[in-house]
Amino acid sequence: MPHIVKRDPGLRLLREATAGSRRPLVRALGWSAVQAAPALASGRMLATALDRGFLAGRPATGLLWLAGIAALYGVRAAAQRAVFDPLAAIVEPMRDALVRRVVRGALGRAVHEGLPGAGPDAAGVTRLSSQVDAVRGTTAALLRTALPLAVNLLAALIGLASLDLRMAVVVAVPLLAAIAVFVPAMRALTRRRAAFLLAEERVAAATGSVVAAARDVAALGARDAALAEVRVAAEDSARAATTVAWANALRVPVILVGGQLPVLGLLLAGPSLVHRGEVSAGAVIGAVSYVTAFLIPALQQMTGSVAGFWSQLRVLTARLAATSAGPGPSGPAAGRRPLGAAELAVHGLTFAYGPHSAPVLRDVSFTVPVSGHLVLVGPSGVGKSTLAGLLAGIGRPDAGRVELGGRPVAGLPEAVRAASIALVPQEAYVFPGTLRENVAYLAPDATDAALNRAVAAVGMRPLLDRLGGYDADLTDPAGTLSSGERQLIALARVYASAARLVILDEATCHLDPAAEAVVESAFARRPGTLVVVAHRLSSAARAEHVLILDAEGHAFGSHGELLATHPGYAALVGHWDAPLPAPVP
């Protein structure tokens, strides 16, 4: 059994999301009470219509009382109409709160826990938004049905008691017993529904991965293995669906005992009561109508749709609570004062992805002087991006430290760190918005002149002109701009910022070598320290300092020094001591 309905983080989520909805809730309850008017009085009025009207041969009186019932229905309709305002006042803010939480959680988790290379999960985002909407729909449906239902049950019992207390007892005892049995049984239903939901997700996941890999499956001759994956998931899901249906079947005996049995009781007890003249014939019919017109439908709703909504809501909120949990909001970004240009010193830095995994970085140490220019080289997958992240202060090393001007970057307040150090990853982030919003992202108060300087420095001028100035609206940057153009925007943004340590993590990989050289020399001239994770070896020749990382460890020096002393570096660069035997292109 899955544990997604344990300990009720879902209910807590729901409570938090509806906090502040107390007043509309009271109003909704009030209107629901008004909706119960027919449930309270119609049986009694029907009894009177029969006793004094139709059965007494006075049709006008009978019709008058029926008109009274119709008027009560009118009241109910008015209350049904009015209840929508408070319902909207509960459900809409709740949805807003949930969306906020989901977005904050998803973004926060990606930002704080995401590993480099982990892409966004489009299916996950879609699933989250449809789950939030399902919670909204279910909550609305539940409030609309459960509140009037509870009030109706109570009102019908009171109306029945006002007809005759003994008949009320005959009805109430089995009814309450049935409810007492059903409510705890709903837990099982909720649990089974949760299992079913998970089983369906597994079918979707298995199908998705297998179908997306159809070519590989065919080429590997692994069709049976792939089909078996889907079959196991589909069979689980079918079994879970059946289990839910059996749990649902419990409602039938509950209705039988709680609703139909009282009718039988009334029919059996009725003759003697009427015979002794203690109850009128109309009263018996009225009592039966209370049960058949209000109590049985209420029971049916309670065991059917309301129970379904409730367990669905529990499952959904538990899922949401589990998937949307994220770090709380970080501190205010205002008042950030960047550090000045400073020396970058790394001492004994060690990092591994997990406690059982071999370290990616082991005991890395080096120092880059104020305004120095360092290039990081090494084969792919060796940990260059990891080191770049640690230098930027956005990861926790297992041992050692990174210092900027003598202060450990891990200990800097978030706002100071973010303002002092800028990291440009390989995948440039350009968001839908104006070009100005994007370029001035890290310097919101920058003048056009300052932005122009940054744009000119990185060679983005032609792009700016092509897009038509800073106010150009980039509605779909991923679709309309090339990877290289997006990289230029991200580079101009960082150039315009106040950061005094800039780390370019293959940030120019989509530019041609000439454009890359323009960017790197612009950043080298810019005040502050520059670290470049090299994509092409030409980067290394431009720097004063080079750090090579490879499977054996690391070495630090100038391009020339490393070329002469570090064989791995020489191998990487392709400068061999032997003459080249190759044909000349």
Place this chain on the structure above:
Amino acid sequence: MTRNERAPGSGDRPPGAGRLLIGAVRHTGGRLSLLIALMVLSTAASLALPALLAAAVNAVLHGDSGAAPALAWGAVMAAGAVCDTLMAPLGAVCAAQGTRWLQQRTVGHLLSMGGRSPVPAGEAVSQVTQAAQQAGALPVAVAGWGVTVTGSAAALAALLWLDWRCGLAFLICVPVTVLIARRFVGRVTRVYGDYLSAQSGIAVRLLAALTGARTIRASGTLDRETDRVLAPLREVSVAGHRIWRLQKGTVWQFGLLISLTEALVLGVAGLGVVDGRLSPGQFVAVAGYLQLAFPAVQQIDVFFTLAQARAAAVRLAGTFAHAAVRYGTAAAAPGAGAVSFRGVTVRAAATDGAGGAEGTARAAVLDGIDLDIPAGACVAFVGRTASGKSALAGLPGRLADPDEGEVLLDGRPVRELAEGPLRDAVTYAFERPALLGGTVREAIGYGRPGLPRSAVRDAARAAAADGFVRKLPEGYDTPLERVPLSGGERQRLGLARTLARPARVYVLDDATSGLDTVTEAEVSAAVTGALIGRTRIVVAHRVATAARCDRVVWLDGGRIRASGPHAELWHDPAYRAVFAADEAGDGAGIGDDAQAGDGGSSGTGGGPDGAFDDARDAVTDNMSDGTRRRRYAAHREA
């Protein structure tokens, strides 16, 4: 012989929607008949109940102490309840069995198309999860709907029979209800559209922000980004409130209409009691039949459900209209993996789908290729984008079939081979491998249950994947979904998966393009060692990769332009230009096959110009990889 012509003796047509539904019904194993029987019984019981109640109430009013009518009512009620109790689970089982059958058939068919399925993965998933479920539930829904409507009609008939005036009063309300419902559905659909589009605005912004997680983290702008993503929330709320107002304006009308109808019918019945047309008991019966007749009015949305389920079945049938790959029955001919292409022509897929190959002049992707690859040779296919090199490489393993000509493996046409022998003989590694299985270990040994751990490890080592796998949190047992793989790492796992399978012919379709040159040289040397004596077909974008093969086949515009050792071809400037064009590229437009198009997911790797790939590398890589490897090792030890 055209691509669409199927092997002889295959007269069976793809199943249509009807046959799929019948198949789903057949797989309910007789439970559906039992279910229908129960439904009929239950409906009959509920129809009998108001009449029995009338008798019981009349007995009450006459002061009859005989409990027989009341007990009869109770007995029928209990019998109906037993039917009801069994019906729901039985219905669920029927629907689940039909669904499961449809799901498995659909996935089976999708996989039997190999890599040729024109159905996008997203559509396939929604077919299996949604369409199969809707279609699987259709037989039960139809049965239930039929029984309900019959029951309601019978209740209406009973109402008319008890007192035609009451029946008439009821019928008055029906058209009004339908009118209100249609107006409401039309309006709410429009408003709901606005709501959904505002909501997807948030999803789009969130997705965009997620791609920039690293930038946001480094810039410390999480709060600002959160606000930016949430900006459309106001519109969502506005549209949401509009839906509420719409409901507010409509829902009460339904309730009131039904209540007023009830009051009207009861009034008519009351007058009937006064006139002596109806007994008081029959008055109660009128109320009971009224409750039973209402569902027929409320069945309007059932038509919607039925139409939806029918559409789902049609959607599934669309997938089955695409033909599966048909394999022959022969075993592989004895041999060590000689591959021959005889007059092979492949044309671009027709735009109108499966049919209509005649007359339409489709562009040739491959045009009359004749080529012999001796057993044990290592041959590179090179050429510019869209030169046809991947298409040619896909033919020996029947990832596609030629429109004309024949591909032979050790002298026997690959079309004649049964699936098993073909897959055992020819295996592939891809530029963007799709990894399956729960863990890294399972991904490498996929489809080969019982592969020993040491074999997995050897394969990983040969693909230079062992190093980074061991750095993962749980090494080879790390769940795949928790491994953020770069393009190069993914390729190496895919390569390991291929190397873990014994075959005669290994096709490496740009399988090392995401690696830097040093790693690639290592991998190539290891692969050469592991596959010594096996036939290798290497689709290459890089000079170094091509240079390491015994022979290069240079494709241009679907024809073989030249063939020979790399060093000889290198004298031709046009040949050198093939590589220059590719390596100056900026990551877009690589690969000349369909798979290269997606490019959306991760971001790292995948490009042809991995790090440190410049002309100099090309030159140095030209020496034999043995020499190079020894040198590198010596340097490292120094």
